[in-house]
Amino acid sequence: MKNNIAEVNQLLAAAKAMVNDDTVQPYSGPFKVGVDLGTADIQTVVLDPHNRPLACYLDWADVVRDGVVVNYHGACRIVREQLRRASERLGINIEQACTSFPPGTDPRISINVVESAGIKVSNVIDEPSSVAALLHLQDAAVVDIGGGTTGTAIIEQGKVVKSVDDPTGGHHITLTLAGHHSLEYEEAELLKREDDSGAAFTVVRPVIAKMADLVKAHIAEYSPPTIYLTGGCCALFGFTTAFAAEFTDIEVIAPSHPLFLTPLAIAAFADVNAVPQARMG
Template identity: 75%
Template sequence: MKPDITAVNQLLNEASAIVNDDTVVPYEGNDYKVGIDLGTADIQTIILDGNNHPVACYLDWSDVVRDGVVVDYFGACQIVKQQLQRANQRLGINIEQAVTSFPPGTDSRISVNVVEAAGIEVTDVVDEPCSVAALLQLDHAAVVDIGGGTTGTAIIEKGRVVKSVDDPTGGHHITLTLAGHNGLNYEEAELIKRQDKSGDVLQVVRPVIQKMADLVKAHIAEHAPPVIYVTGGCCALHGFAQVFSNEFPDIQVVIPSQPIYLTPLAIAAFSTTETAQLVNRGGYV
């Protein structure tokens, strides 16, 4: 029986329902939380209320970040600024602080610098899979965050993150494979990947997904987690879940209802209080 993440799925569905919605909905109080996720394929800002329910959610597809490195600093800052402005206008608030993240093994200051350049204070920074581990309050499990350019794996034992690593593979590599196979440019292949509902893309990129799984297998081999939670927009590819799960016949693989929103939701919910206790504050090992 797979672990129940019904409550988290409900939060993800709420985020999906309001993404890029600028309808004015004044927010009462100052207990909101802000998370900013600078991804390779997209940048997201999500605002939660005091009970971690999404009240604003913004997503812009972009290529200003590659494998955890900002290649278009001005572009990244502008997107973050615009998303924060839209959130302020929607909720009638003035956001001054946020939490942000970084892929394991990369310099966390890169994300911090972009967010601070957008004019707000970074109160905390956490690596992406560790933020998900904290949100789910895991005791013994692995979290795999498949981003646009990297795949991060965090291993949790006895409620502590004991290992967090990153591999240079993700949705970007699926798009490149699809483009090469079909003789398309990158933008055309990316659009086909996002819109595919037939499973045709899967037949081409299956080996890439299996390679991702092989990398994860190597990281978790000595830890034997009973369950793997997988997140990231790449997981929404038609058929991805089945192919990835098939590579772990003896381990439960859980993919949430709206995987593209799980990491930014977890980043926003992250704090230095109870949820963050799962993370080794002395550093990631």
């Protein structure tokens, strides 16, 4: 499974390298599309049939909270624009995509936003389960630390047997930083994303421990040997070390670029679009 993580890390590095790159790269062949409506960001990823990234778009946006779209028109506008940019970058006609939802929330919320862009939703899956599918996990747990929620999926013998969500995530880390340093929320958010000194980590370590306690309660009766982390919050300096310290008998593994793992997994779960119609004139 670690070898699989190494392969996925290469895909994540490729996705990161092309984020919001509109350079025209004409593509011909089947492809897959995933749209991830997160609390802190919205991402659209296009993959080839082997899950290699072809396009990746990200907008930081406060339009979703705890799995509920609080700015429907804003979310629709961002998704339409990302799909347009991906189509023009690759010279393809996107007709369908996969989307996701936090466990325990209504999937129709995400479906409605994607369909507003005029495309079909071919698949919908909860966020941690999409990661479990991408990594081909047999016996493990996936913990998705999102902006507003923490999703936990338990996998046994290759099947998801439990998937739950808790209302805590990166948003709460930002609030803690804002309170401690007397910062505006936006300033604290930037500190969280950009800190590489460990200063932010020192302040928010108790919040990370609380997240770990919630996960402990969910996995107690299953005892998975490994936990795989995903979500942009995991990129915080020191996060993985602090989270892993709460699980002395369980291995904790984080990808190299956790911000892009769930969007990549959603796209990988998508049905393949038909051979695109080239529009290169």
